[in-house]
Amino acid sequence: MKKAILVMLICLLVCTGCSLGKETSERESASRELFAMDTIMTLTVYGEHAQEVLDLAEAEIERLDQMLSTGNPEGEIGTLNRTGKVNLSDDAAYLFEESLKLNDMSENAFNPMIYPVMEAWGFTTDEYRVPSKEEIGQILPLVDLSLAEYQEETGVLQFRKEGVKIDFGGIAKGYTSGRLMELFQENGIEDAVVSLGGNVQVIGKNPKQELWKVAIRDPQDPSGFLGIVRVTDQAVITSGGYERYFEEDGKRYHHIIDPNDGFPADQGLISVTVISRDGTLADGLSTALYVMGLNRAEELWKQHPDLFDAVFVTDSNELYITEGLKECFTSDTYTVKIIPE
Amino acid sequence: MKKRKEADPFRINRYDIILTAALAAAAVICVILFAGFHDTSEGAFVRITVDAEEYGIYELSQPVQIRIETDRGNNLIQIRDHQVTMLEADCPDGYCIRKGPISRIGDTIVCLPHRVVAEILSADGHADEFDVIAQ
Ligand SMILES: [Zn+2]
Numbered sequence: 001m002k003k004a005i006l007v008m009l010i011c012l013l014v015c016t017g018c019s020l021g022k023e024t025s026e027r028e029s030a031s032r033e034l035f036a037m038d039t040i041m042t043l044t045v046y047g048e049h050a051q052e053v054l055d056l057a058e059a060e061i062e063r064l065d066q067m068l069s070t071g072n073p074e075g076e077i078g079t080l081n082r083t084g085k086v087n088l089s090d091d092a093a094y095l096f097e098e099s100l101k102l103n104d105m106s107e108n109a110f111n112p113m114i115y116p117v118m119e120a121w122g123f124t125t126d127e128y129r130v131p132s133k134e135e136i137g138q139i140l141p142l143v144d145l146s147l148a149e150y151q152e153e154t155g156v157l158q159f160r161k162e163g164v165k166i167d168f169g170g171i172a173k174g175y176t177s178g179r180l181m182e183l184f185q186e187n188g189i190e191d192a193v194v195s196l197g198g199n200v201q202v203i204g205k206n207p208k209q210e211l212w213k214v215a216i217r218d219p220q221d222p223s224g225f226l227g228i229v230r231v232t233d234q235a236v237i238t239s240g241g242y243e244r245y246f247e248e249d250g251k252r253y254h255h256i257i258d259p260n261d262g263f264p265a266d267q268g269l270i271s272v273t274v275i276s277r278d279g280t281l282a283d284g285l286s287t288a289l290y291v292m293g294l295n296r297a298e299e300l301w302k303q304h305p306d307l308f309d310a311v312f313v314t315d316s317n318e319l320y321i322t323e324g325l326k327e328c329f330t331s332d333t334y335t336v337k338i339i340p341e
Numbered sequence: 342m343k344k345r346k347e348a349d350p351f352r353i354n355r356y357d358i359i360l361t362a363a364l365a366a367a368a369v370i371c372v373i374l375f376a377g378f379h380d381t382s383e384g385a386f387v388r389i390t391v392d393a394e395e396y397g398i399y400e401l402s403q404p405v406q407i408r409i410e411t412d413r414g415n416n417l418i419q420i421r422d423h424q425v426t427m428l429e430a431d432c433p434d435g436y437c438i439r440k441g442p443i444s445r446i447g448d449t450i451v452c453l454p455h456r457v458v459a460e461i462l463s464a465d466g467h468a469d470e471f472d473v474i475a476q
Contacts, residue, residue: 031464033402040402040403042400042402044464193472193473195473195474195475198474198475198476199475200473200474200475202472202473206472212472212473213470213471213472213473214471214472214473214474214475215470215471215473215474215475216474216475216476217474217475217476224397225471225474228470228471236475237475238475238476243476273475
């Protein structure tokens with residue numbers, strides 16, 4: 001009888017000991033969800049003072065949102081679009097210079113001056129309409145980065161033409177997630193994952209001390225994933241026409257507009273995911289590569305294989321990955337074709 | 342003499358009782374702590390299965406309505422405010438709708454006639470598959 005009690009107690013002790021050990025071995029962590037930049041963001045960090053670091057992160061997001069939102073007339077970009085002139089902060093100056101690089105790299109597949117065209121399509125107000133070719137033809141000359149004059153010495157950005165508007169929305173979330181990673185590391189956080197409306201960036205390892213596993217949404221199946229990529233210290237950013245679109249007269253119009261002709265990009269891709277250490281680049285390139293189509297995207301990657309990797313899904317349901325992802329990408333739903341360097 | 346010695350280890354003395362009480366108390370505290378950390382906390386994902394096949398995993402932070410149409414019938418599941426609700430179902434019993442919203446890890450909504458199950462998962466409850474969704 002007594003033996004039985006002792007055995008039972010030892011079992012209990014061992015069992016609870018295990019669970020206790022598990023609890024104490026887990027590091028401090030905190031998660032937060034917030035609404036900013038017209039989307040839902042989730043931030044999770046592991047390390048000391050996790051809550052305080054998230055407070056800093058939230059303040060930083062708020063600051064950048066106020067600064068970069070086209071909808072905030074008193075913000076930096078709001079002021080610029082309203083008056084045609086503004087003193088750029090360091091953040092906005094960086095975004096402008098990155099935009100020039102991305103625009104050049106992608107042969108105008110990325111252009112932050114596309115805003116007046118987005119307005120014509122109603123994508124800025126959700127009052128969708130299909131503008132005529134003539135109307136687009138009149139607006140398209142405004143989509144030209146040489147109409148924005150930036151003086152590095154004074155920090156002043158000025159438009160050279162009436163009606164010109166700029167929007168860093170195509171890289172703002174990627175820039176923000178990159179800033180958050182810097183902020184986390186400056187404050188002693190080694191492991192973190194953020195999703196800014198589905199734009200993912202990570203540092204360190206997941207709670208199991210493995211690479212972070214990022215599932216990528218399948219453009220053909222809103223419940224499923226096209227595959228999983230295992231990464232550390234990377235941004236994983238997906239663009240697809242399936243994210244936002246409207247239909248008129250049975251035709252579907254999505255929100256990724258080709259700056260070269262002012263109409264929804266139609267180059268045979270339905271989803272592009274860019275994986276890069278640089279969140280700003282990943283964000284800008286995911287739309288640019290979508291606009292460029294597979295062949296030109298492939299060429300661009302071959303010029304810069306160290307800058308980024310990518311996953312493409314074509315409208316004929318083929319999935320391609322760049323060679324750099326060979327070891328870290330898996331898919332249950334597609335046959336994976338590798339683009340060699 | 343010998344007999345008494347052999348019988349001794351089987352007799353419960355007061356130290357045994359104290360030890361037992363201490364161990365039992367420790368066990369109870371551990372169980373409470375364990376439950377507090379895990380079973381009753383808010384989930385991060387919901388896994389939906391249809392006829393025991395995985396239909397999809399969704400983030401509770403992303404509001405969405407999921408319509409499931411099978412030969413057995415139709416269900417409409419809603420994710421909103423971090424909660425999962427069976428919004429509509431044309432099943433004969435309607436138990437799944439009456440279940441109301443769920444959000445805690447391990448909670449389920451079951452539509453037995455249609456074999457539709459929604460189960461709340463923790464942030465790492467699916468970790469064998471993935472940590473986060475890019476979309
Ligand atoms: Zn039901």
